[in-house]
Amino acid sequence: MPEHILIIGAGLAGLTCARTLLRAGKRVMVLEASDEIGGRVRSDYQDGFVLDRGFQVLFTAYPAAQRQFDYRALGLCAFDPGALVCEGGRRAVLTDPLRDRDPWALLGAALTSVIRPDDKLRTLALALEMRQTTVDELIAAPDEPTETYLQQKGFSQAAIDRFFRPFYGGIFLDRSLHTSARCFRFNFKMLSDGQTVVPARGMGALSQQLAAELRSAGAIRLKTQVAALMTDGPQVTGAMLADGSRFASDAVVVATPAPEAARLTGLPMPEAHVGTVTLYFAGDVPVVPDKKLLLHSEPDAFVNNAVQLSNVAPSYAPPGAHLLSVSILGVPPFDDDELFARAFADLQRMLVGNHEALTALRTYRPLRLYRIPYSQFAQPPGIHPTLPDNATGRPGLFFAAEFTEASSLNAAIISGEKCAEQILRMPSGMA
Known part of the structure; x- marks a missing residue:
């Protein structure tokens, strides 16, 4: 040995x-x-802010993470389940009724017309199926593109485009949903079985x-x-x-x-890989009160997703300040100023019609960005x-x-x- x-x-x-x-x-x-x-x-610490090198989260249901980490010592801070879908001047709440304890989020998700009722039921059925399936069984199942798998499960194209494409695009760093359905099923199960968190002092x-x-x-x-x-x-x-x-x-x-x-x-x-750019903005007040992801479901979105990280983990910002994380898929060939300007403009488009949110957003300034050309290796079926x-x-x-x-x-x-x-x-x- x-x-x-x-x-x-x-x-x-x-x-x-x-x-x-x-x-x-x-x-x-x-x-x-x-x-x-x-x-x-890795995390950097700048002017009292905690800046992860790329937007990352930990799924508490990860089996290997449960074996290797002392969760109690990490001061884990949880996201709320689901997301806020931004499209055409509307923001719709989508959530997991099996995990979300916020009655207003549950009511909003039930009433929203962004996703059809039958798609909501299919999502619930899929969550129940994944909870009853072991990881080994998920891995052993036949593989195909994620979009094909969702279509086979009966999801409408509107649900795929408005929710699954931006949400899992943020996980796979690829909105095409050509990523292996094996990866999708595993991540869906992890989301269903546990919480999505960040440590208080950063990833x-x-x-x-x-x-x-x-x-x-x-x-x-x-x-x-x-x-x-x-x-x-x-x-x-x-x-x-x-x-x-x-x-x-x-x-x-x-x-x-x-x-x-x-x-x-x-x-x-x-050899094939995918990249991303994570931008951080600092502001005086929260843009939104939620601990959910904001998804931009427009097909020409520049920003894929954003989150008010200081809502999730107040320790990510110094007292009296707030931190907004913004994710772009790929690494566009722009300098820092252009990336911040385009991201800020797209955030305004996501929040159009929400006067309070737009007023808050005007207090925000660019803080730092990370270009990560090699974030993941590509995972086709x-x-x-x-x-x-x-x-x-x-x-x-x-x-x-x-x-x-x-x-x-x-x-x-x-x-x-x-x-x-x-x-x-x-x-x-x-x-």
């Missing part, structure tokens, strides 16, 4: 793998190229919690760029750093995004059985990254767990 393991990358997968190995008594060292751990799950608190024991053990090195893997014949024996120094180890775990993993290993990786394994087939080389499972926080953690299990099962000298 390998005794000294090198992990390249300090995202959720790498940290999960490293902590599992550390707890098993192994010597581990995590090398991270950037100035802090977390990968894409980066997840990474920090995973890293705490590793930091105490001195097992993380930041600002350490790996130039290449070291080999002895077919055996991977460590890593050469950009400064020319070397780290020898019994096993190397590559826990980076797919493009960097392909550079280091030369092995095939999923049938991709998951083709993804790389944790064990690469090369002696001493392993993967711990979402690209071995699926593009989600839960999948990244699972990959880290599986990688550690593979290493721990190996006989001595067989890495």
Whole structure:
């Protein structure tokens, strides 16, 4: 069994793998190229605001998250179920009657004509079906595009376009709904089975919690760029750093995004990907009183979704201030000023007719934005059985990254767990 393991990358997968190995008594060292751990799950702190690097949430029903995180220590703050659909000067409440305890939201959702009554009943039936189906059963089911799956379930095109396209477009970062129905079913179940939350100190608190024991053990090195893997014949024996120094180890775990993993290993990786831009605005008063997502369902929407994050988690803004998060799908070729201006104009279009909301919006100023060209690898139907394994087939080389499972926080953690299990099962000298 390998005794000294090198992990390249300090995202959720790498940290999960490293902590599992550390707890098993192994010597581990995590090398991270950037100035802090977390990968894409990081938070910045600016003028009293908490700014996640991209709009992200945690589903409390994630099985792997339940195994790895101490929820009580994270100070979780919950979104309200459902969403506010903005279209043609109207805002309609849609919600989950199985989870929403707000009588006004339930009444509004029952009365809205944005979604037909039969579509509301189909959504309720699907939620009940997902609650009664195990994750393993969902994964084993036949795969097809999400839009095809919804059509087969009898949903009208209006429901698909007005709700599912912007809502799951915000999850998959692709409004086409060509994403695998396997991903849709899993996310729908997670939404139905638990809450959607953020930690009080930002999504980066997840990474920090995973890293705490590793930091105490001195097992993380930041600002350490790996130039290449070291080999002895077919055996991977460590890593050469950009400064020319070397780290020898019994096993190397590559826990980076797919493009960097392909550079280091030369092995095939999923290449197609999707990106996003997250913009933060700071203001004096809440634009809306809700803890729900605002969805822009117009087909020419620039903003896909927005949320008053300081309503969900007051700790995301300093006293007397409020934080609005805005998500754009893809990475448009505009400078910062143009992105903020276009997003602000689209927010005004979403809120047209709501004098109070528009008055509040005028108090908002651009705070910061994040361009994330590689947010997820693309997940068309049938991709998951083709993804790389944790064990690469090369002696001493392993993967711990979402690209071995699926593009989600839960999948990244699972990959880290599986990688550690593979290493721990190996006989001595067989890495």
